[in-house]
Structure formats: C-alpha cells, structure tokens
Amino acid sequence: MDTAARILGQAFCDYPVFTATLTDPLRRQAALPLTFRSLIRQFAPRGGLDLLDREGEPVGAALWADGTQDEAGLLVSLRSGQLSFALAAGLRDAVALMRVQEGDVRVHREIIREPHAYLLALAVAPGHQGTGAGSELLERGLARVDEAGLPAYLETNLPQNVRLYRRHGFVVVRGAGTRVTTAGTCFALPAEPCPLRPAR
Numbered sequence: 001m002d003t004a005a006r007i008l009g010q011a012f013c014d015y016p017v018f019t020a021t022l023t024d025p026l027r028r029q030a031a032l033p034l035t036f037r038s039l040i041r042q043f044a045p046r047g048g049l050d051l052l053d054r055e056g057e058p059v060g061a062a063l064w065a066d067g068t069q070d071e072a073g074l075l076v077s078l079r080s081g082q083l084s085f086a087l088a089a090g091l092r093d094a095v096a097l098m099r100v101q102e103g104d105v106r107v108h109r110e111i112i113r114e115p116h117a118y119l120l121a122l123a124v125a126p127g128h129q130g131t132g133a134g135s136e137l138l139e140r141g142l143a144r145v146d147e148a149g150l151p152a153y154l155e156t157n158l159p160q161n162v163r164l165y166r167r168h169g170f171v172v173v174r175g176a177g178t179r180v181t182t183a184g185t186c187f188a189l190p191a192e193p194c195p196l197r198p199a200r
Contacts, residue, residue: 001040002033004051004061009033011123016157021096031088036121039063043120050140052124052133059128062137064144067116067153111173112153117145119154138168151198169198 009032012018013025022028040049040063047064119141124133145152152170156162162172 001037001044001049003058004049004063005033005037005040007051007058007061007125008036008063008121008123011125012036012121022093024090024093027088027090027093031094034088036063039120047117047120048141048144050137052137052140054128054133058125059131060122060124060133060137062122062141063120064141065118065120067112067118067150112151115150117141117148117150117152119152122154134164135168138164142168 009029012032013029018028018032022031043065044063046066048062049064050062051058052060119138122134122137124131124137142152154165154170156165162170
C-alpha cells in the first residue's frame with residue numbers, strides 16, 4: 001500500500017487539481033502520498049488496487065472504487081487517515097481540495113447512477129511513461145470490470161490522457177469545469193473530461 005501511495009503521490013504532484021488547491025509545493029509533495037494512502041484504505045478493499053512491477057521495480061499503480069460506495073463523509077475520511085493529510089497539507093489547502101472533491105462527487109453522481117467501477121487514480125512513474133505501463137494497469141482493472149459486467153467511469157484534468165482511455169473503450173460523456181472558492185480566493189480548474197466505458 002505504501003509503495004502504491006508513493007507512486008500515486010509523486011505522479012500527481014503536478015496534476016492541475018492538486019497544484020490549484022495544494023498551493024505550497026513542498027507541503028503538496030508531503031501530503032499527496034498521505035491522501036493516496038487514505039484513499040487506498042477507503043476504496044481498495046471493494047474496488048481494487050493494482051501495482052505494476054517491472055524487473056522488481058514498482059513502476060505504476062491504479063486505484064479502483066466500487067462506484068456504489070459512499071465517497072464522502074467526515075467519519076470515513078478520519079478513519080481512513082485523512083487527518084494526517086490535512087495536517088501535512090495545511091487546513092486551508094485541505095479544505096480547498098475537499099471542496100473540489102465534493103464537486104467531483106456531485107458530477108460523478110449526475111453522470112452515472114447505476115452500479116459501476118470508478119477509476120480513482122492511475123499513475124506511471126516518470127521514467128516508465130510511454131512504455132505501455134498505463135495500458136497494462138488499465139487492462140488489469142478492466143478485466144475485473146468486464147468479468148463483473150459493469151461500466152467503468154473516471155475523470156481526468158489532462159486532455160492528453162483521454163487518448164489512452166479512448167483506446168480502451170471509454171467515451172467522453174461530459175466536460176465539467178469546477179470552480180472553487182476558499183478563504184476569499186477564486187480560481188477555475190480546467191474542464192474535466194469524464195470518460196465512461198459501457199459494460200461489456
């Protein structure tokens with residue numbers, strides 16, 4: 001779990017939603033592995049966690065959630081370790097990220113209400129990007145999704161990621177811009193393509 005949290009934290013350090021909400025780069029670098037460890041504890045038992053090793057070196061991770069699982073709630077967050085994330089990130093930035101996550105949950109629930117698999121995060125270590133590692137991780141998860149006969153859903157802030165997901169049967173069903181206000185600061189995040197892959 002710690003290896004996957006470290007890979008996800010490093011890979012998402014410059015991701016738009018995190019740079020916009022977790023504004024201090026050093027705190028972001030320390031906080032992201034903690035938030036991914038918390039998310040893994042919360043969602044992997046019912047959704048799945050894939051870790052990809054090549055020649056004994058961990059190079060990528062993918063975290064899936066059961067799309068019917070409650071994604072929010074203070075008690076669940078505290079139990080899964082979000083308090084350590086909030087302390088590392090700083091309260092103002094942690095609140096800003098939680099507001100964005102609440103918006104994501106609303107969009108998610110508007111788009112797909114039926115049972116589904118939700119790809120929360122997929123990351124490949126920088127030295128291994130472009131080697132097919134992302135596709136390999138995606139195929140592992142989608143094999144379980146297909147076996148269960150479920151559709152799959154995800155959000156991404158990076159339009160260049162959409163090409164990978166389209167190759168694996170996803171279609172963009174909505175682009176949703178998120179606007180966050182925190183401590184008097186307003187900023188807009190880029191529109192998030194929301195790819196959906198029908199059940200097979």
